[in-house]
Amino acid sequence: MLKRRLFVAGIATAATFALLPTLAAPALAKDRAVIAALPFISTAPVFIAKERGYFDAEGIDLDIKTFNAAQAVAVAVASGDADFGVTAFTGGFFNLAGKGALKVIAAQSREEPGYKFVAYIASKKAYDAGFRSPKDFPGKTVAITTVGSSFHYNLGMLADKYGFKLDQVTMKPVQSVPNMMAALSGGQVDATILPANNALKLEHEGTGKIIGWVSDYTPWQLGALFTSTKNVKDKRPMVERFVKAYQKGLADYAAAFLAKDSEGNRMAGEKALAAMPALEKWVKPTPTLDVVKIGANYMDPQGRLDVKNIYEQLAWYQEQGLVDKSVKAEDFLDLSFVKGHFGVPKKK
Known part of the structure; x- marks a missing residue:
């Protein structure tokens, strides 16, 4: 009996010591990041991912800063006031990107027939x-x-x-x-x-x-997720984890708000109801479910870009004299973070 007690005590002691490193180890510090965005339904995947803890799960402590114009979002990232931006393309964006400040890494909104935005x-x-x-x-x-x-x-x-x-x-x-x-x-x-x-x-x-x-x-690739060129170079693992969390938000958004019935009518079921608190917290003016059902814009669930259209946009801005002719789309598009983009030009 004594031997049995000693054996049990030995096991308990060993188990205690085995747990000590785990109990004593400090929590790993998260990467702090700021995303600049507009308080629109088009930013919903970010809001959903934030509220559902997807960024936290990827080791990112995310702060969301909202602005009232797309150009301000691009400037925030280019100046270093934000690490990421998600908004529409503009002439100002293309000029900043052409100077080497920004990298497009995933898709945001796309004007797609059948999805009002x-x-x-x-x-x-x-x-x-x-x-x-x-x-x-x-x-x-x-x-x-x-x-x-x-x-x-x-x-x-x-x-x-x-x-x-x-x-x-x-x-x-x-x-x-x-x-x-x-x-x-x-x-x-x-x-x-x-x-x-x-x-x-x-x-x-x-x-x-x-x-x-x-x-x-006029369907078109309205917006994108982007970051600074410096982040892609110096913090690539963090950027990869950010995109992963963002894609989870995109998938949830699509499941909640882009579903249609057999006749092609928009639906808003339990998943939409579950996602509404994130939109009600961040979107301005505060939307109702009926409004979101009407105006939830299309976003590719994986974050894939219509690359060909981005080339077309850039050419238009250059024709208007709003973007320098030296700017090239291939210099600011980083297609390595998301697989399967559409309309990618063939390499010469």
């Missing part, structure tokens, strides 16, 4: 006067954030599609999306172009009328 919206006065279609933009005054913004490009695509000159549209840069909304509501412009959440708010208030959706007229 950005709307053309006329003022009530202009609508009542006959402004009923995107074809009617010539001769109108339109609020945009800045020259070279994605809203500027949206008008450029319409001009190319319908054969009118872009200078037939008077663009009024007002610096931010809230200012664009105020300009329309206050009767300072005939129209503006807004994400669904914002456009539907104006329509509900009776100050604007949606006259079309960009996805139905």
